Amino acid sequence: MTPVIPPKWKQAVVTLAFIGLLWGSVELNKKNVRSANGPTKADPQAVERYGFKLEDVAKASGIDFVHQPPKLDPKLAPIQERIADMGAAIAVCDFDKDGWQDLYFTNSFEDSKNVLYRNLGDGKFEEVAGKLGIADVNKTGTGVSMGALWGDINNDGWDDLLVYKWGVTQLFISNQGKSFTDVTATANLPKWMNTNTASLLDYDSDGNVDILMCGYFNEKIDLWNLTSTDIMPDSLEYATNGTPKHLLRNLGGGKFEDVTEKVGLLKNAWTLASIAADLRGTGYPDIFLANDYGKAEMWRNDGGKRFTDIGKEAVTQQPKSGMNAVMGDIYNDGRLSIQVSNIWEDNLLQQGNNVWVPKDGNKPGQLLYENQANALGLENGGWSFGAQFGDLNNDGTQDMYLVNGYISLDQKLSYWYDYAKFSVGNGTLIRKAENWPAVRGRSLSGYQQKRVWTNDGAGRFQEVGQAIGATDLYDGRAVALVDLWNRGVLDVVTANQRGPVLVYKNTVKPGRHWIKVNVTGSSKVNRSAIGAMVTVHWAGMKQTQVLSAGTGFCAQNDHRLHFGLGETVNVDKIEIRWPGGKLQTLVNPKVDSTVEVVERTAS
Amino acid sequence: MTPAITMSPAPPRKFQIDTRFVGPILISAILVIGHLFFGILEDWRKTVACFSTSIIIEMAIGYFIVGRLPHLASAWVGGISCGILVRSPEWWPYLVAPCIAILSKYVIRLHGRHLWNPSNFAVAALLLIAPQTVASLSIQWGNHVLPMMIIWLFGGVIVYRLNRFHISGTYVLFFFLFAALRALLSDDVSPLLIRFQQEIAPITGPMYQLFVLFMITDPKTTMHSKKGQTIVAFLVAGMECVLRYFGPRMGLDHIATHAPYYALTIMGPSSNLLEILWNRKAKAPTAGITPTPAVA
Numbered sequence: 001m002t003p004v005i006p007p008k009w010k011q012a013v014v015t016l017a018f019i020g021l022l023w024g025s026v027e028l029n030k031k032n033v034r035s036a037n038g039p040t041k042a043d044p045q046a047v048e049r050y051g052f053k054l055e056d057v058a059k060a061s062g063i064d065f066v067h068q069p070p071k072l073d074p075k076l077a078p079i080q081e082r083i084a085d086m087g088a089a090i091a092v093c094d095f096d097k098d099g100w101q102d103l104y105f106t107n108s109f110e111d112s113k114n115v116l117y118r119n120l121g122d123g124k125f126e127e128v129a130g131k132l133g134i135a136d137v138n139k140t141g142t143g144v145s146m147g148a149l150w151g152d153i154n155n156d157g158w159d160d161l162l163v164y165k166w167g168v169t170q171l172f173i174s175n176q177g178k179s180f181t182d183v184t185a186t187a188n189l190p191k192w193m194n195t196n197t198a199s200l201l202d203y204d205s206d207g208n209v210d211i212l213m214c215g216y217f218n219e220k221i222d223l224w225n226l227t228s229t230d231i232m233p234d235s236l237e238y239a240t241n242g243t244p245k246h247l248l249r250n251l252g253g254g255k256f257e258d259v260t261e262k263v264g265l266l267k268n269a270w271t272l273a274s275i276a277a278d279l280r281g282t283g284y285p286d287i288f289l290a291n292d293y294g295k296a297e298m299w300r301n302d303g304g305k306r307f308t309d310i311g312k313e314a315v316t317q318q319p320k321s322g323m324n325a326v327m328g329d330i331y332n333d334g335r336l337s338i339q340v341s342n343i344w345e346d347n348l349l350q351q352g353n354n355v356w357v358p359k360d361g362n363k364p365g366q367l368l369y370e371n372q373a374n375a376l377g378l379e380n381g382g383w384s385f386g387a388q389f390g391d392l393n394n395d396g397t398q399d400m401y402l403v404n405g406y407i408s409l410d411q412k413l414s415y416w417y418d419y420a421k422f423s424v425g426n427g428t429l430i431r432k433a434e435n436w437p438a439v440r441g442r443s444l445s446g447y448q449q450k451r452v453w454t455n456d457g458a459g460r461f462q463e464v465g466q467a468i469g470a471t472d473l474y475d476g477r478a479v480a481l482v483d484l485w486n487r488g489v490l491d492v493v494t495a496n497q498r499g500p501v502l503v504y505k506n507t508v509k510p511g512r513h514w515i516k517v518n519v520t521g522s523s524k525v526n527r528s529a530i531g532a533m534v535t536v537h538w539a540g541m542k543q544t545q546v547l548s549a550g551t552g553f554c555a556q557n558d559h560r561l562h563f564g565l566g567e568t569v570n571v572d573k574i575e576i577r578w579p580g581g582k583l584q585t586l587v588n589p590k591v592d593s594t595v596e597v598v599e600r601t602a603s
Numbered sequence: 604m605t606p607a608i609t610m611s612p613a614p615p616r617k618f619q620i621d622t623r624f625v626g627p628i629l630i631s632a633i634l635v636i637g638h639l640f641f642g643i644l645e646d647w648r649k650t651v652a653c654f655s656t657s658i659i660i661e662m663a664i665g666y667f668i669v670g671r672l673p674h675l676a677s678a679w680v681g682g683i684s685c686g687i688l689v690r691s692p693e694w695w696p697y698l699v700a701p702c703i704a705i706l707s708k709y710v711i712r713l714h715g716r717h718l719w720n721p722s723n724f725a726v727a728a729l730l731l732i733a734p735q736t737v738a739s740l741s742i743q744w745g746n747h748v749l750p751m752m753i754i755w756l757f758g759g760v761i762v763y764r765l766n767r768f769h770i771s772g773t774y775v776l777f778f779f780l781f782a783a784l785r786a787l788l789s790d791d792v793s794p795l796l797i798r799f800q801q802e803i804a805p806i807t808g809p810m811y812q813l814f815v816l817f818m819i820t821d822p823k824t825t826m827h828s829k830k831g832q833t834i835v836a837f838l839v840a841g842m843e844c845v846l847r848y849f850g851p852r853m854g855l856d857h858i859a860t861h862a863p864y865y866a867l868t869i870m871g872p873s874s875n876l877l878e879i880l881w882n883r884k885a886k887a888p889t890a891g892i893t894p895t896p897a898v899a
Contacts, residue, residue: 010668011709021699022732028695029733080792316646347734347857352692374692417856421847425804426748437801438791499616501796 026039026387032075032346032380040449042469047509050454051393053370054469054492062115062125065501068109070144070166073226078438081407083223084108086146086196086216088495089554091299092564093150093159095117096177101482101558102127103493104299105501106145106163110137110224111467114145115588116162119484123246134161134172141224143167143192147554151200154254159528162279164195164213166223173254183254190246190258193219199576200549201276201285202526203263205580208250209549213244214271215544227241229434233270234427237319239293241431242269264306269294273325273553276532277336277546280365283581285531287475288523290322290340296354298367320351324553328389330357330376330455338369341402345445348420352379353387377454377461379452383445386553390481390490394512396463396541397455403476403494406441408446415442425584447473450494470559474499482558487513495554513565516594518573519547524580525599528559531579536563537572560594627679629761630817633646633754634683637809640750645717649697650686657701658680677721678705680817684722686855687731687813690738700725708823711872714879718872720824727868738811739861751807764818769829773814773836774819778806781844782807788848814863824871826878835874 067088069081089112094101100119107114113135117125129135138144139163143165153160158174172180173188180536187365194217200209217223218241220424221231233239260266273290280286284301286414291297294594298314299307315338324341335358342351355378356369371381378400383386385400407415418437422430429435450470453461465471474496481490484503492504496594501534515536519529528549535544545561565571578599589595618629661678663872665671678701684728685700704721729737762768789798805811819839821824822888825832844868851857858865 007668012710013662014668014706018703018710021703021706022728025696025699025703025729025733028693028699029736032693032735034735111786178627190606266639347730347738349862350690350736350738351694379692413850414854414856417851418857420860422801423806423811424808425800426751426807427801428748429804429807434801435797440791 008465015249033379034449037242038310040254040466040471042471043467044417046464046468048506049470050464051395051466051512052380052468052489053507053508054452055507056469056472056502057123057505058501059501063103063501063503065105065107065115065127065444066503067105067495067499068112069498070108070223071108075226075229076223076433078440079433079436081409081439082436082444083127083433085407086477087144087495088497088499089145090478090480090493090495090501091148091150091161091527091556092493092558094559095150095159095161095174097158098267099486101484103135103480103496104146104484104500104505105152106149107138108144108146108602110138110144111139112144114138115150115452118479120537121483121485132178133182133317134163137163137165146196147198147201148552149198149550149556150299151549153209153250154252155208155521155527157527162197162198162211164193164201165429166194166217168192169195169198169213171254172286179461180495187249189254192222193246193532194221194223194273197554198276198550199274199276199364200528200530201287202531202579203247203276203285203301204221204249205283206304207521207522207524207526208252209528209530210371211248212254212274212276212287213248214269214274216243216270216292217273217437218243221325229432232388232431232433232436233293236430236433236596237295237320238425239270240268242291242294244268245271245289245331263305263307265299267297267309269297271297271415272323273340275325275327275338275551277327278531278550278577278579278581279336281577281581282365283579285579286367288325288327288338290325291319292323293319294322295319296322296325296340296372300367311366315356315369315371317352317354317371320354323385324387325545326389326552327548328362328400329544330355330389330398331459332397332457332543334535334542336544337372338545339373339378339389339400340388341387343445344380345353345383345384345416348416349559353384368536372459376459377463378435378503382448382450384451385476386478388481388552388555388557390396390557390562391514392452392492392506392508393454393491394564394566396453396507396515396538396543396564396568397457398543400451400453400461400477401470401481401492402451402453403479404450405446405448405473405475407444408475409439410441411443411447413440413442415439415444418442420549445561447476449473450476454599470504472496472502474502478553478555478567478592480552480555480557481562483516483560483562486594488516489560490558511567512556513567513569513591515563515565515571515574515589515591516560517563517576518594518596519554519576520596520598521578522599525578531601533577534561535575535577537575538565538570539568552585617738618690621676622672623676624679625761626817627676627683629758630683633685633758633812637750644687645690649694652694653686653689654679654682656698657685658706659703660705661845662772664705664709673771677708677823678776681705681722681725684813684817685725688722688726688740688810690740691736693736696729696733696737700729703728713876714883716875716879717823718875720821720871723818723864723867723871727861727864728732730857730864734857735858739864740813749813751812753811754812754816758812762816762820763791765820767822767832769844770820770832770836772823773833774815774840775806777837777840778843779803781840782806793893811863814867819867819871822876826874831874831878835870838870838874839866842870
């Protein structure tokens with residue numbers, strides 16, 4: 001006989017289950033609770049616990065640059081901070097080849113100056129941009145800087161400088177690091193673009209560095225002289241009014257040809273980050289683009305002649321707010337994953353960061369990825385902008401440093417409600433800037449704590465930003481990793497919107513080893529060796545890095561690729577796959593040193 | 604006497620849709636079309652999990668409590684609503700939300716009626732107790748005018764045929780009136796027309812299509828009389844206006860952003876409760892008649 005449960009008992013069971021669900025939700029939510037934004041202090045035991053600590057030494061080093069935003073058309077005044085929200089950028093280079101990495105920072109106020117801090121090697125820097133002729137690039141009427149890249153455009157052994165702008169992009173050819181010549185007038189660059197990302201790449205592997213430039217606001221718009229305020233995206237998710245990109249083929253002699261149509265790179269978007277790498281081992285770099293207000297793009301390079309958009313298959317995804325793109329070998333298995341920054345605001349907009357990891361079982365040449373950001377613990381970065389992969393504690397795995405924070409104005413007043421209220425509106429409303437609620441000094445995801453994640457090598461990242469000393473709350477835009485004092489560690493440099501540059505000097509736990517690889521092209525490879533893939537094998541592991549000119553939001557890292565080795569003192573070999581596909585191997589290189597590798601010319 | 608003409612019963616229709624499934628079918632159609640054309644779902648697997656959980660829990664709990672399988676229209680629409688409206692990078696909210704929705708119907712009851720709209724309760728509850736994990740639908744479905752008009756048009760016709768148009772209509776009317784009021788009171792320096800556009804922007808987004816057509820019209824959780832339903836729709840719009848206006852001024856941006864959910868969460872059960880109490884009062888013995896004493 002089936003026992004009959006009294007109705008009251010049944011009700012009690014259901015009620016208990018109901019309460020349990022609510023309680024369980026509170027408990028499950030705790031995993032995502034972070035300490036409130038605000039100033040914190042570093043853990044004095046950070047080196048012991050996490051293997052490293054950071055300390056800002058910018059002022060002590062003589063770096064006092066503060067970024068200034070542009071002042072755009074008065075019609076945009078009510079939401080000026082929303083529009084003029086980018087422009088703080090970093091590009092690292094040893095422009096004078098003295099062995100010390102130097103730092104170029106962009107400014108964005110009209111008639112303001114960009115700066116180049118020459119590294120004196122003794123802990124101090126001197127500002128030399130004006131002296132070299134690469135400071136005065138924000139003249140009224142020519143637009144303002146959004147970013148910069150170094151690369152040997154003319155293969156003379158000296159890095160040249162590209163400054164991309166909301167306005168006229170400028171190209172400077174290095175005169176052996178002693179001065180620069182502005183060749184913009186003859187280079188055949190786009191007349192006017194609202195560029196927010198550029199990459200140097202040799203797309204056709206002809207040995208010359210080409211330029212990819214991608215825009216944000218439509219290139220027909222002059223943000224200082226608007227005829228209409230119809231300049232905003234017509235959707236914050238599926239915008240259809242983006243702007244064309246431009247691929248400029250290097251013809252030599254400082255001249256370029258726009259081959260965008262010829263190679264089929266035809267898609268308008270609001271692009272904020274671009275990265276190129278030979279992901280299929282063809283010898284030709286493929287391109288990944290992170291787009292704001294839309295889906296990411298992945299372009300397959302078909303033999304240096306055409307590009308095919310395979311983004312829909314490769315990275316199946318919801319449109320988000322892509323603001324950064326970097327590649328990293330996070331599992332030490334030679335596969336490059338792609339991180340894309342997005343926006344996360346508790347309870348309001350949870351577009352977590354993406355980490356596109358190549359799928360297991362991909363056939364050779366196949367580019368299929370899955371987003372593992374949540375499982376890896378890399379999803380919540382706040383209002384994320386620039387991020388970089390790099391081994392910050394030299395333990396042999398790639399960690400991540402991410403800057404964030406959108407608009408930090410009055411800390412007590414929030415623009416979020418007005419932003420959320422209006423941004424869900426129909427495209428006919430939101431595409432006009434004049435319709436947007438005025439900012440009126442309020443913050444929007446401001447004063448955010450930076451994120452630093454250490455990689456345990458087994459697929460899990462731990463967030464340690466506050467503990468290791470990344471305690472600033474500026475509106476971070478770009479971050480670059482560079483060994484500033486040739487100590488075998490990655491220091492961290494950040495550029496902040498409307499804020500000072502920070503130089504975080506890294507102190508790594510003693511006893512951890514490293515190796516750096518500095519590659520140079522000679523005959524068939526561009527001199528900067530941009531696009532070279534370097535794989536270091538040690539202790540049964542391997543880690544691959546790609547040499548990119550332009551990686552992450554408006555940033556360029558140290559040209560020398562840095563590999564932490566943990567406590568290992570032997571490296572089995574280093575493999576270099578040069579642009580074009582040629583392989584070169586070095587056996588048993590010396591650890592704790594920089595290995596110089598020049599493209600072997602003999603077949 | 605046999606009549607010359609005999610009336611034979613009408614032949615049964617070959618195919619007839621239970622009217623209670625009209626709403627769920629429509630919302631499903633919107634979902635499928637929206638996803639195919641605009642990819643509206645963050646992860647369709649999560650929505651399927653949400654829907655499936657809702658159906659399974661409804662069947663299981665219904666059978667456990669009343670001993671038979673319940674009608675599944677409510678679970679269908681609730682599962683899909685939760686699957687669309689809940690936004691989270693985690694999986695668990697898509698499983699927990701339909702469970703909370705279904706269980707709320709069996710737990711929070713008074714005089715045989717559940718008080719809250721189940722999916723509204725679940726979404727509002729998760730937004731409050733799991734703010735770091737859960738947000739709600741806030742994106743546009745492509746931001747094109749045409750699909751928006753089509754959804755409003757078809758949805759309006761369906762709601763009209765279900766005799767619920769007065770609820771949606773009243774809410775929309777007062778949303779616009781209260782938007783005008785907020786625009787007038789706003790301290791933004793923009794021209795009045797622009798301030799008004801800013802205030803009406805949310806209703807041009809997808810969340811309101813679901814909210815107005817399917818959530819506030821839920822037959823089980825609104826008053827029975829047409830007049831009462833109209834008043835409740837007005838009160839929801841009014842409470843939403845209060846939350847939208849005062850929320851940001853009190854540093855409660857998240858409350859203001861999700862104002863419609865909270866407004867319905869507050870006003871829906873309150874009015875149901877009043878109706879239940881009025882009905883009890885109406886049925887109570889009138890004065891002067893001595894009730895039969897209870898047996899001691």
